[in-house]
Amino acid sequence: MKILIIGGDGYLGWPTAMFLAKKKYQVFLTDNFSKRKIESENGIKPLQPIETLSNRVYTWNNLGKKKGYGKIRLISGDILNQRFLNKLLKNVKPDHIIHYGEQPSAPYSMMGREQAVYSQYNNIIGSLNLLFGVKGICPKSHIIKLGSMGIYGTPNIDIEEGYLKLKHKGRFDKVLFPMKPHSFYHLSKAADSLNLDFVCRVWGLKATDLHQGVVYGVNTKETIMNNNLVTSFHYDHIFGTVLNRFMVQAVCGSPLTIYGSGNQKRTFLNINDTLKCIELAIKKPAKYGEYKVRNQFTEVFDINELAQLVEVSAKELGIKVKIKKIKNPRTELSKHYYKPSNKSFLEIGLKPVYLNKKFIKETILYIQKYKVNIDKKILDPKIKWKN
Amino acid sequence: MKILIIGGDGYLGWPTAMFLAKKKYQVFLTDNFSKRKIESENGIKPLQPIETLSNRVYTWNNLGKKKGYGKIRLISGDILNQRFLNKLLKNVKPDHIIHYGEQPSAPYSMMGREQAVYSQYNNIIGSLNLLFGVKGICPKSHIIKLGSMGIYGTPNIDIEEGYLKLKHKGRFDKVLFPMKPHSFYHLSKAADSLNLDFVCRVWGLKATDLHQGVVYGVNTKETIMNNNLVTSFHYDHIFGTVLNRFMVQAVCGSPLTIYGSGNQKRTFLNINDTLKCIELAIKKPAKYGEYKVRNQFTEVFDINELAQLVEVSAKELGIKVKIKKIKNPRTELSKHYYKPSNKSFLEIGLKPVYLNKKFIKETILYIQKYKVNIDKKILDPKIKWKN
Numbered sequence: 001m002k003i004l005i006i007g008g009d010g011y012l013g014w015p016t017a018m019f020l021a022k023k024k025y026q027v028f029l030t031d032n033f034s035k036r037k038i039e040s041e042n043g044i045k046p047l048q049p050i051e052t053l054s055n056r057v058y059t060w061n062n063l064g065k066k067k068g069y070g071k072i073r074l075i076s077g078d079i080l081n082q083r084f085l086n087k088l089l090k091n092v093k094p095d096h097i098i099h100y101g102e103q104p105s106a107p108y109s110m111m112g113r114e115q116a117v118y119s120q121y122n123n124i125i126g127s128l129n130l131l132f133g134v135k136g137i138c139p140k141s142h143i144i145k146l147g148s149m150g151i152y153g154t155p156n157i158d159i160e161e162g163y164l165k166l167k168h169k170g171r172f173d174k175v176l177f178p179m180k181p182h183s184f185y186h187l188s189k190a191a192d193s194l195n196l197d198f199v200c201r202v203w204g205l206k207a208t209d210l211h212q213g214v215v216y217g218v219n220t221k222e223t224i225m226n227n228n229l230v231t232s233f234h235y236d237h238i239f240g241t242v243l244n245r246f247m248v249q250a251v252c253g254s255p256l257t258i259y260g261s262g263n264q265k266r267t268f269l270n271i272n273d274t275l276k277c278i279e280l281a282i283k284k285p286a287k288y289g290e291y292k293v294r295n296q297f298t299e300v301f302d303i304n305e306l307a308q309l310v311e312v313s314a315k316e317l318g319i320k321v322k323i324k325k326i327k328n329p330r331t332e333l334s335k336h337y338y339k340p341s342n343k344s345f346l347e348i349g350l351k352p353v354y355l356n357k358k359f360i361k362e363t364i365l366y367i368q369k370y371k372v373n374i375d376k377k378i379l380d381p382k383i384k385w386k387n
Numbered sequence: 388m389k390i391l392i393i394g395g396d397g398y399l400g401w402p403t404a405m406f407l408a409k410k411k412y413q414v415f416l417t418d419n420f421s422k423r424k425i426e427s428e429n430g431i432k433p434l435q436p437i438e439t440l441s442n443r444v445y446t447w448n449n450l451g452k453k454k455g456y457g458k459i460r461l462i463s464g465d466i467l468n469q470r471f472l473n474k475l476l477k478n479v480k481p482d483h484i485i486h487y488g489e490q491p492s493a494p495y496s497m498m499g500r501e502q503a504v505y506s507q508y509n510n511i512i513g514s515l516n517l518l519f520g521v522k523g524i525c526p527k528s529h530i531i532k533l534g535s536m537g538i539y540g541t542p543n544i545d546i547e548e549g550y551l552k553l554k555h556k557g558r559f560d561k562v563l564f565p566m567k568p569h570s571f572y573h574l575s576k577a578a579d580s581l582n583l584d585f586v587c588r589v590w591g592l593k594a595t596d597l598h599q600g601v602v603y604g605v606n607t608k609e610t611i612m613n614n615n616l617v618t619s620f621h622y623d624h625i626f627g628t629v630l631n632r633f634m635v636q637a638v639c640g641s642p643l644t645i646y647g648s649g650n651q652k653r654t655f656l657n658i659n660d661t662l663k664c665i666e667l668a669i670k671k672p673a674k675y676g677e678y679k680v681r682n683q684f685t686e687v688f689d690i691n692e693l694a695q696l697v698e699v700s701a702k703e704l705g706i707k708v709k710i711k712k713i714k715n716p717r718t719e720l721s722k723h724y725y726k727p728s729n730k731s732f733l734e735i736g737l738k739p740v741y742l743n744k745k746f747i748k749e750t751i752l753y754i755q756k757y758k759v760n761i762d763k764k765i766l767d768p769k770i771k772w773k774n
Contacts, residue, residue: 113523120515173544
């Protein structure tokens, strides 16, 4: 079974590659390294230094040879370049394509015009290239596209998975769930989803759109095998997600900064559950002509709950933590209804790892090993949604 | 009152410019002439030769000076070039921006990868540039964006204007009306709409999205004033809309070609009603922070009805017309429910010009004057939605 991962250098792409290779999938990786470029431009880096992707692949393949794991093959390039992409698809003929290859930061997309345009151009046009590549070269490939729970916004009704059955003036229909994205980044995911739905309807391609929540954690069974295999743990204001940032703030003695009221609710999942979900999406693919949507998260928290959980967990390790509310740099509802469904993955066998104090304490201990690397200057939000 | 028209060289942009200038609005035009480029690439041209935009503006201003009409100012350029656009916005500081400046053909967007990418890149990124330009330079400008009825698709429920009030599992919300666009072109309009809604919500801009139906007709009070002032009448398979094409087929003795069953229903309006709607949208602008949506059409027809109407009208002129059903090159439902609302413009005073035999006969007589120009090779559809 051949799997092509686009965005294989990323926080999730790389652990997914190893997770699948270990299970004997044939894994092919590509990346345009735009995230490393954005890191450099903004003076940010992951907590623990990460190796070049070539060295990570080299280390994995050496280690794996002895242990009988599958090999990972790296073909670097940019899917915005259709000639590169078509050659790649022709050579690999993947059974599944896992498309992580997008600019992944909402704050980055809100920095200014250039960044908003880059986010939408890179994400929408790159994905559009992929759809044409698959149609022309490998129409049997199942496209697994990483979407975002953020495309739904925070509606006053329950959020279903991709579709909504509705009754209006006595008539019925099943439609794509209405979208109200949070940022230009999330808007790019919304446009992707509409394009993806269209090519399934019209060309008969098969695709799964995974609307993922906020991922936390850093270690997987594979990343801890060797120092060269770690994935990027970001705690900065551009790529850092809220729980990862809180744990770093706890370690370096900075207050946990809550944006606004802290009552805003979001969906979350452990990085290890991301990997399990991806494999489940492979095992239960969409049918030809089907645009399948799965909401990929395991729990809902508000930001205050997360801060309090970090506070009590840190306390058990003897770390005293302060919580500080700051003006919300984002435009979002401070109090709202939020009830998204995540039945789809539970029904096909996901056994979630739920967030608890044990996990937070373990992660804090991991972060402490790299405490010297923490750059406090990159913690506080500098990007405002409205200025 | 200063009006900036983006896409001022187009089928609708140019008549809009004259219509408003005559009413003493100060009109500023821009265009990147990409439609003329696409015409050349595909060997197509409008029925009646049209002048360069500079000559049309020159003619109007000469004529208008004597009659006391407003002046039109032309500043050619591309809104994909942010430096050009920002300078333009800074110099003009428009009260209203009428944004026609998009690749307007659904079949063109379905030709292949390059055309799909161009359509989405030009339309989405150009519009995104405009939103940033307005935010930074003239946030008081009211953006009037031309959308499309085709973003709704043909749902099994009544189509409301932009929003849908719904009840789901006992809870209520008002959401953007679900989208199911017909083509990569319509998908670009959907992405535009989501971006537009976002900047109204988050930045407090004011915008009106006009989801327009299929426009027919060619002559307005202004275009007929002088041969240099005509607008482009397309009957070809790329830019030609269905009713205009039928009338040309009637004149040149080709059968009226119906794609598929002919039972597919669409929304229509006369070119003169487009102009009236634009002025109404100016007079009843959105409020700050409001994303206002109006469905811009006057009537619903299925394709068979239109063909029959052309047939009987032509007969009264002594022209015998054949109707021929051909395999539908598009992917669309052949039979479906269709009940879109167009209350919004009627409520603010639109008095529609309805389609009738008199109009068709007049247009056929107009077309006959240019019969020698008809190129039969460009009539039949060559672009398939799925191949």
